[in-house]
Structure formats: structure tokens, C-alpha cells
Amino acid sequence: MSESQVKPPLPYSARDVVLPGDASCHGCPIPIALKVLSAVFGEKMILVIPACCTSVIVGTYPGQSLKASIIHVPFASAAAVASGVAQALKMRGISDVQVVAWAGDGGTADIGMATVSGAAERNEDIFYIMYDNEAYMNTGIQRSSSTPRGAWTTTTPILGKGENKKDVAKVLIAHNVPYVATASIGYPHDLYSKLQRAKNIHGFKYIQIHAPCPTGWRFDPKYTVKIAKLAVETGFWILYEYYNGKLIISGPSRPLLDSSKRKPIEEYLKLQGRFRTITPEIINSINEYIESNWSWIKKLM
Amino acid sequence: MVKIKEPENNVKLPLSRPIIGVAGKTGLWRTMRPIVNNEKCTSCFQCEIYCPVNVIRVEPKLGVTIDYDYCKGCGICEDVCPRSAIIMIPEIGE
Amino acid sequence: MSKKIALTGNYAIAYAVKLAKPDVIAAYPITPQSPIVEKLAEMIESGELKASMIRVESEHSALAACFGAAVAGARVFTATSSQGLLYMHEVVHWASRARIPMVMAVVSRTINTPWNIWPDHSDFVDQRDTGWIMAYAMDNQEAFDLTLQAFKISEDPSVYLPVMVGIEGFILSHTAMPVEIPDEKLVDDWLGERTQPYVIDGLEPKGLGPLTLPEDTEDIFYGIQLAMENSKRVIKSVDSEYGKLFGREYGGLISCYYCNNAKYIAIALGSWTGDLIEAVNTLREEGYPIGVIRVRFYRPFPREDLWEVLRGAKGVFVFDRAISFGAWGPLFTDLVAGLIQYTNKLPIIVNIVAGIAGVHVSAEDFHNMLLSLINRVESGLEHGYFDWVRIRR
Numbered sequence: 001m002s003e004s005q006v007k008p009p010l011p012y013s014a015r016d017v018v019l020p021g022d023a024s025c026h027g028c029p030i031p032i033a034l035k036v037l038s039a040v041f042g043e044k045m046i047l048v049i050p051a052c053c054t055s056v057i058v059g060t061y062p063g064q065s066l067k068a069s070i071i072h073v074p075f076a077s078a079a080a081v082a083s084g085v086a087q088a089l090k091m092r093g094i095s096d097v098q099v100v101a102w103a104g105d106g107g108t109a110d111i112g113m114a115t116v117s118g119a120a121e122r123n124e125d126i127f128y129i130m131y132d133n134e135a136y137m138n139t140g141i142q143r144s145s146s147t148p149r150g151a152w153t154t155t156t157p158i159l160g161k162g163e164n165k166k167d168v169a170k171v172l173i174a175h176n177v178p179y180v181a182t183a184s185i186g187y188p189h190d191l192y193s194k195l196q197r198a199k200n201i202h203g204f205k206y207i208q209i210h211a212p213c214p215t216g217w218r219f220d221p222k223y224t225v226k227i228a229k230l231a232v233e234t235g236f237w238i239l240y241e242y243y244n245g246k247l248i249i250s251g252p253s254r255p256l257l258d259s260s261k262r263k264p265i266e267e268y269l270k271l272q273g274r275f276r277t278i279t280p281e282i283i284n285s286i287n288e289y290i291e292s293n294w295s296w297i298k299k300l301m
Numbered sequence: 302m303v304k305i306k307e308p309e310n311n312v313k314l315p316l317s318r319p320i321i322g323v324a325g326k327t328g329l330w331r332t333m334r335p336i337v338n339n340e341k342c343t344s345c346f347q348c349e350i351y352c353p354v355n356v357i358r359v360e361p362k363l364g365v366t367i368d369y370d371y372c373k374g375c376g377i378c379e380d381v382c383p384r385s386a387i388i389m390i391p392e393i394g395e
Numbered sequence: 396m397s398k399k400i401a402l403t404g405n406y407a408i409a410y411a412v413k414l415a416k417p418d419v420i421a422a423y424p425i426t427p428q429s430p431i432v433e434k435l436a437e438m439i440e441s442g443e444l445k446a447s448m449i450r451v452e453s454e455h456s457a458l459a460a461c462f463g464a465a466v467a468g469a470r471v472f473t474a475t476s477s478q479g480l481l482y483m484h485e486v487v488h489w490a491s492r493a494r495i496p497m498v499m500a501v502v503s504r505t506i507n508t509p510w511n512i513w514p515d516h517s518d519f520v521d522q523r524d525t526g527w528i529m530a531y532a533m534d535n536q537e538a539f540d541l542t543l544q545a546f547k548i549s550e551d552p553s554v555y556l557p558v559m560v561g562i563e564g565f566i567l568s569h570t571a572m573p574v575e576i577p578d579e580k581l582v583d584d585w586l587g588e589r590t591q592p593y594v595i596d597g598l599e600p601k602g603l604g605p606l607t608l609p610e611d612t613e614d615i616f617y618g619i620q621l622a623m624e625n626s627k628r629v630i631k632s633v634d635s636e637y638g639k640l641f642g643r644e645y646g647g648l649i650s651c652y653y654c655n656n657a658k659y660i661a662i663a664l665g666s667w668t669g670d671l672i673e674a675v676n677t678l679r680e681e682g683y684p685i686g687v688i689r690v691r692f693y694r695p696f697p698r699e700d701l702w703e704v705l706r707g708a709k710g711v712f713v714f715d716r717a718i719s720f721g722a723w724g725p726l727f728t729d730l731v732a733g734l735i736q737y738t739n740k741l742p743i744i745v746n747i748v749a750g751i752a753g754v755h756v757s758a759e760d761f762h763n764m765l766l767s768l769i770n771r772v773e774s775g776l777e778h779g780y781f782d783w784v785r786i787r788r
Contacts (some may be wrong), residue, residue: 008346008359018355020371021322027331027375031353046597059323059582061607067319069595070602073459074485080456084463084471085344087447089596091418092302092468097597118452165709188350214375222376224582225351292703302418303468304590307554309625311610312618314494317602340559 001180002032008187022065024057027221029185029211029228030056033131036188037100039267043068045098050078050228052104053138054131067099076111078103079119087131090125098199100127105146106136111152116168116206118174123203127195128279130168130206133213141216143219148236148291152218152274152285160278162247163296169208172294173242177204180242184210186228190239193238194250201243218273222288227271235290236263238297247300265290306323322371324367327354333389339364341386348387399643402569402574407535408474408500408560409434410574411542412446414582415498418469418589421449421460425479427564428502432474440688453478458486458499465490465497466603468594470546476564477504477518479778483523488610490557491526491619493603496549497557499527500542503665504564505752511697513753514563516665516717519691520725521532522559526619528626531561531664533650535572538562540643545581547633549588553625563666566780577641585640598788627729630692642750650689653679654704657686659769662701663714664690664726668754671714674761683769698733705734710743710772711779712765713762716750724748725779743772744779 008014017038018031025270030053037045046069055072058065073081082101089097091248101119103205108116108130114127136142145151145166150159167221172180179198183191191209212228215219232252239250255261265286269275308314342364349357349365356368357378365386367378380386409431412420418440422432438444449460454475461471475483480501485712490497503519505511522529528548532538537746538560547559562568595603607615631647638644652672654660663671668689675687688704690697705711715724722728727746734741747769764784 008349010346010350014350014357015355017565018321019319019321019323019685020356020368021324021327022354023324024353027372027377027475028353031355035350043600044597046595054604059320059548059605060318061325061605061611062313062317064317064602064605065319065323066747067595067600070317070605071463071595072604073462074455074489076455077462080421080451080459081451081463083451083456084421084460084469085595087419087449087460088464088467091447092596094596103380103744115456118456121452122450138781169453172336173516216302220376222380224353224375224377224380260664268649273464274748302588304588305591305594306552306592308494308555308592308618312620312621313614314592314618315604315607315612315615317605319600325642330784352575358629375748 010036010039010192013042015068017043019065019067019263023059025215027214027224028057029213029224030054030131032185032188033191033209033211036191039067039192039193041098041201044096045069045100046071047100047102048082048085049102050074050107050269051075051138052107053101053133055140075107075204076115078107078112079115079128082117083122083124086124086126093168100128100129102129102215105130105134106144107134107202108201109146109166110144117175120172120177120204120206123177127198127207129209131209131211132218133211133217135216137213137216147284150275152156152276160282163175169206172206177206178243182210182237182239183207184228184232184237187227187239190250190252194241219271223271225259227268230263230268233263234265234268235259236265236268238293240297242300247297249297249301259294303377306317319382326370327373328370329364331372333374334392335374335376335387336379336390337365337367338386341384343384345383347381347383351377351381353377397575398575399575400536401571401572403430403569403571404538404567405430405539405551406504407539407574408542410576411439411539412472414579415470415543415546417472419447419461419464419471420447420473421451421457422473423454423457423479425476427456427498427504427568428474428476430781431500433534438607454483455486457621458490459647461497462486462490464493465495466493466595468589468591468596470589470667473498474500474502476502476504479507480518480522481500484488487522487525487527494555494592494615494618495557496555498542498545498549499557500557501559501561502564502568502742503561508764512564513750514566515524515751515753519561520717523725526556527562527690527694528556530558530692532567533668533689535567536574536643538567539574540637544633544637547586548626548629552590553627554622555617556622556626561665566666581640598621605635627695627697642661646689647700648692649689651675651704652687654686654688657684657706657713658710658711659683660686660688660705661685661691661712661714661732662688662726662766664693667716667750671761673758674765677762678765682753684770685765696729696733698736700729702734702737705786708742710745712768713744713746713747715748718748718751718783727781743776746779746781748783752787756786
């Protein structure tokens with residue numbers, strides 16, 4: 001073992017908050033993201049969690065797997081409860097605690113959309129983090145508006161989803177909030193720097209973390225990180241930040257502005273059982289979807 | 302500005318506190334066991350960073366250690382290790 | 396110094412909230428509630444009230460934001476009506492099950508469709524099973540007093556439940572009456588700082604509302620039932636200490652009018668009880684031994700107090716301004732269920748549902764109905780019944 005590189009890419013504080021023995025499935029991406037969050041905020045964060053996988057992952061009464069504060073809230077209410085918590089802390093003069101609405105794609109892109117939009121428009125001083133596992137995983141892999149086209153889910157069981165993924169980050173950019181970013185559990189350090197930058201910004205901060213789900217996407221749990229990286233390397237999931245009216249492409253995605261640098265989408269799709277019956281036509285349409293996302297990104301740069 | 306007072310009659314409140322192993326000894330879920338070859342390890346921390354159960358520690362002196370009481374055996378550490386210093390073998394029990 | 400000013404029911408509530416010094420108010424507009432939060436917004440913007448106002452995008456979010464703020468240690472308030480109350484219903488349950496003190500005004504309005512903004516009690520009674528303490532005022536002064544008392548009751552360590560205060564839309568909400576506003580210093584000393592069973596403010600790691608197994612969950616809910624029982628004592632003591640300090644005492648969970656030695660008792664909730672009392676006044680003058688009980692607290696249901704008054708009555712006439720379709724009025728249901736825990740020989744209990752969808756019921760209407768009810772009992776009516784009386788002019 002070499003002792004030359006002993007400095008970890010994330011601070012050691014990433015060790016302290018996510019406690020071993022939670023209730024997540026094998027290879028779950030969610031605790032990976034929570035570890036990065038804890039590397040930034042430590043114990044001084046209040047996670048406001050609506051119905052989603054994390055409601056279960058953190059465990060049963062009277063315990064919890066996080067050495068941080070948690071408020072479990074109704075499905076459509078995370079951004080509103082977080083707004084209330086933030087206002088109460090402000091009135092009480094508590095300024096060193098970060099309020100984070102921590103929700104899945106169902107709680108954000110679907111049932112929570114109006115609430116997210118409201119809190120964003122009011123520019124509440126909170127983080128809103130959507131971990132995007134692209135379906136209602138906690139209730140049993142039903143289609144959400146964030147499910148990509150062609151994906152099998154239990155409510156698109158034979159034909160696969162017919163529509164493209166809703167782009168919630170784009171929706172938040174349209175709200176003109178001070179900070180919007182996309183991230184991936186495949187790139188913890190990228191997420192870490194985004195959280196570090198955003199925590200000094202007052203107002204509504206939205207981060208969407210792409211989070212491949214072994215259970216719902218039908219892949220071997222060991223490949224959670226590999227698939228997260230492939231989503232980026234194929235250009236399907238683009239990492240960027242948007243603030244001060246400018247979009248900045250993040251390191252891992254930057255070379256992919258040149259489409260010839262992107263891996264073929266098939267490499268991403270073929271590892272996932274949810275795309276097992278996908279047709280060449282749908283693959284073409286996914287490629288068109290990727291291309292249109294990139295051309296939109298280029299316009300905002 | 303706000304006073305905290307326990308409710309009378311010692312009633313139960315729906316509150317939780319941090320504990321290790323909230324879902325039990327999750328090591329029992331394991332069907333595959335990660336084995337570390339510290340000779341090959343370069344302390345790149347990839348296994349520690351990505352471990353979803355937060356049971357892997359990379360220490361300069363000790364090398365890689367895994368808390369098998371809680372390791373669920375997902376295999377991410379094997380997949381992300383650039384030097385194949387971790388391999389998964391079938392779990393045969395204690 | 397206390398002062399007396401003319402206030403609508405909505406403004407009376409707003410002034411009471413101001414005296415309670417909330418930290419956070421979150422609300423969404425709906426007729427006929429809106430003037431409450433408009434007034435509070437004005438107080439905040441003018442600097443009269445040091446609170447944070449969250450102008451949310453829905454009622455669901457209004458109560459959700461209040462819930463979050465309350466959990467994080469803030470005294471909070473919101474107000475709503477009808478559809479808004481139904482829209483936030485999920486969070487209404489959530490708040491009481493978290494045992495978090497808070498206060499909400501409900502300005503009653505008929506549930507739609509069709510569009511109708513006139514008042515009945517259908518929105519209020521629809522919250523029956525939520526675990527909130529539910530109070531209902533008869534006039535603007537009482538709306539003021541109950542709102543202020545609601546904070547005290549809600550934050551009592553033997554209660555720790557949210558409290559809703561109901562008034563009828565327009566009849567009270569938009570009608571001005573003289574309201575006495577007590578001295579600020581006296582209220583401060585009496586109400587004190589916010590008290591709650593726990594706080595989640597990030598200073599110590601803990602969680603609220605985790606996945607919980609059936610037995611533990613049942614224990615948590617059983618605590619709500621105990622708290623409801625405790626609250627009866629607290630409601631009465633708050634009422635009587637408020638009376639001593641500010642000069643108005645209402646009788647606790649119920650208010651009685653002419654109930655001593657009354658052979659007949661009429662029961663109702665809310666401001667239409669005013670017309671009912673007027674009718675009873677006339678009947679008394681005409682020689683009929685009849686009294687009125689006004690239910691001030693619908694939850695906890697005041698079965699003990701009602702039994703004390705009703706045990707000697709021959710006929711009991713329950714007026715409900717809400718209907719459980721396919722059954723009858725909700726007050727009637729609860730009254731009968733409450734009384735049979737004391738006796739197997741109930742008085743004759745008749746349920747009249749009227750005033751639905753805001754149909755006006757005058758003192759004269761009450762007089763006619765009561766007279767006919769008394770006559771039926773006197774001429775040998777053997778058991779109670781239910782009737783939906785649709786008054787038409």
C-alpha cells in the first residue's frame with residue numbers, strides 16, 4: 001500500500017453522519033449522496049423528507065440512520081415545510097443550520113411541483129435537492145414524469161414509457177432562482193463542490209442528483225456507480241451549474257460538448273433491465289433527446 | 302423564545318434519535334463478501350467514498366477495513382476499485 | 396389598557412393573533428377568510444407585528460409551512476375556509492399526530508360544488524377526526540377571545556394539540572361588532588413564551604415522524620386521546636382565568652342559557668345560536684320551560700357537561716348546520732353516542748338539520764320549529780327522529 005496519496009477526495013466528516021445499518025437496498029445510491037451532503041453540512045442540517053425511498057431508508061422508530069435532523073412530511077409538502085423551518089430559524093436567530101428539502105423525483109417533478117415552484121418563486125433560503133431515481137421506487141417502480149422514454153416500469157409494463165423525461169432543472173432555471181445545478185452520485189466530488197459553492201448563496205438553491213436505482217432499473221447492485229458515470233459519459237445526463245444568469249458545464253461533462261467524445265447510448269442502456277425490450281426507434285429518439293438537451297445547454301453558456 | 306417541556310403523562314412522541322444499525326445487523330443481508338488485498342491498495346479512497354453503508358475506512362497505516370457487521374455486500378467497492386484490490390467472494394457465514 | 400373597537404369577525408381574529416405575537420404566519424387567500432391574513436400582512440408590513448409572513452401557493456402549503464415553522468420552535472398561525480380547508484386536510488392530520496401546538500382560524504363556508512360562498516358548518520365538522528381541538532365562536536368578541544385562548548390551550552403541556560377556531564363566514568367574518576381588546580402587557584404575562592414538547596432546529600440531531608410499527612404508532616395516537624381528555628380541564632381553567640383577568644368567561648366547553656329546570660333543551664353550535672336564543676327568549680315569555688346549550692368545543696366533545704344539563708330534560712332538540720349524507724347531523728350523532736354512556740333511558744332527542752348552504756334561519760323560524768317540537772313531545776311522541784328542514788320564504 002502506498003502512503004503517497006492519503007488525503008481523501010472528500011473531508012473525513014463524510015464518515016460521521018450516515019450511520020451503518022440503514023434500511024436501503026443493496027447498492028442504493030441515496031446514502032452515497034447523503035454522505036456527500038454530510039461532508040458539507042455535518043450534523044447541522046435539517047432534512048425535510050416527503051414520502052420517498054429516504055423515508056424508509058433512515059429507519060424505524062425510535063432510531064434513525066442519520067446523525068442529523070429529519071422532519072418527515074406529506075408527499076407534496078417538502079418545499080413548504082422547509083420554507084417554514086427556514087423562516088422559524090431566521091426568526092429565532094439560528095444561522096448555522098442548513099435546511100434541506102430532500103425529495104425524490106415523484107415528490108418533486110410530480111406531486112410536489114407546485115410547492116417547489118412556490119418556494120422557488122419566494123426565493124426561500126433553502127436547498128431543494130431532488131435525488132432522481134427516475135420512477136416511484138418506494139411504492140414499487142411506477143412511472144414518474146422523470147422516467148426516461150423507453151423505460152419499463154410497473155405502470156408502463158409492456159410498452160415502456162412513451163414520453164421524454166421532464167427536465168425539472170430547466171423548470172427551476174426558468175424561475176430565475178440564484179442557483180441550479182445537476183449532479184450525479186457517480187461524481188461525489190463534483191456534488192461536493194457544488195454544495196460548497198451554493199451554501200454561500202442566499203436564497204433558493206436547487207440541485208438534482210441523478211441516482212441509478214439497482215432495484216428499479218434492474219441492474220446488478222455493484223454497478224450503481226458505473227451506470228451513474230455512463231449516464232454522464234454518454235451525454236444522457238449533463239452536469240452543470242447555473243448561476244448569475246450563466247450556465248457552466250461541469251468538468252466530467254465538459255469534453256462531451258463535442259458529441260464525438262460521448263459514448264454510445266447503448267452502453268448505458270444495455271446494462272439496465274428496464275431497457276431490455278427497447279426498440280431501435282426509441283433509441284433513436286433518445287439520441288435526439290440527448291442532442292436537443294445539448295443544444296439547449298450551448299445556448300445558455 | 303421557545304420553551305421545551307415534556308408532555309404530561311409521559312406519552313410517546315413520534316421522535317427518533319441517531320443509532321447505528323437502525324435496520325439491524327445488515328451484514329446478515331450479505332450473500333457476497335468483499336475481501337481486501339491491501340498489497341494492491343493505493344489509498345485512492347474510491348471504495349470508502351462510494352460505500353453506501355459507510356462501512357469502509359481507508360487508513361494510512363491500517364489500509365482498507367470493512368465493518369462486516371453492517372456491510373450488505375452490494376459489491377460497489379469491487380466495481381469502483383481501480384486496482385482490483387477488493388474482490389467479492391460467496392458468503393459462507395461465520 | 397384595554398380598549399373597545401368595532402371589528403369584523405375576521406379582524407377580531409387578526410387582532411387576537413397580533414396579541415399572541417406569532418413568529419410565522421403562512422396563508423393562502425380564500426373567501427371569506429382572506430381579510431384575516433390581509434390584516435395580519437398589513438400589521439407585519441407596517442412594523443406593528445414582528446412576524447414572518449409566508450405567502451404560499453396553496454392551503455396545503457400554508458399549513459405545511461406553519462407545521463415546519465412550529466416544529467422548528469415558532470408560534471404560528473394560519474386561516475382558511477371550505478375548499479381550502481379540504482385541500483390542506485392531509486396536513487391537518489399530520490400536525491396533530493406530531494403533537495405540535497398551533498392555531499388556525501376556520502371561517503366556515505359551504506363545501507362546493509355548486510359554487511357557494513354562504514356559510515354552513517360542513518367544512519368545520521369535516522375535520523372531526525383530525526385530532527385538533529375544535530372551538531366555535533358565536534360572536535366577534537368570542538372569536539377574539541377564543542383565538543387568544545387557543546394559543547394558551549394548544550401550548551399547555553398536558554394538551555400539546557393544535558387548535559382550530561371556527562366562525563361563520565359573512566355572518567361574523569364581515570360584520571362589525573364592538574370588540575374589547577385587552578391590555579397587551581396583561582396578555583403577554585398571561586400567555587407567556589411559546590412552549591412545545593420538542594423542537595427540531597438542527598442543534599441536536601433528531602427526527603420527527605419516522606416509519607413506526609403498529610404498536611408504537613397506536614401508543615402515540617393513544618396519547619392524543621389522553622390529551623383530548625386532559626384538554627377539557629385546561630379549556631375550563633383557561634376560560635375561568637381569562638374571565639378573571641379580562642372579564643369574560645363563557646362556561647368552558649358549553650354555554651348554557653335558561654338551562655336551570657328546563658324541560659326542553661335546544662342545542663346548536665355557532666352564531667345561529669343567537670337566533671335560537673332569541674326564539675327561546677320569546678318561548679320563555681310565552682311560558683315554555685326551554686333552554687339552550689351552545690356547544691363551544693366540538694372536540695373534545697363535551698359529553699360530561701352535556702349530560703349534567705340534559706339528565707333531567709324531557710325533550711332535546713339538536714340543530715345541525717351540517718349533514719352527513721345518508722345519515723343525519725354530526726352534533727346529533729355525537730350527542731347520542733355521548734349520552735348513552737350515562738343512561739339507557741335517553742330523553743326524546745330530535746335532530747333538525749337546517750341552514751344548509753347558507754340558507755338563513757331566523758329567530759322566527761326557530762320559534763316555529765321549537766313550538767312544533769314541544770307540541771309533538773307533549774302529545775306523546777315516543778322516540779326521537781331526524782328531519783332536514785328546508786326553509787323557504
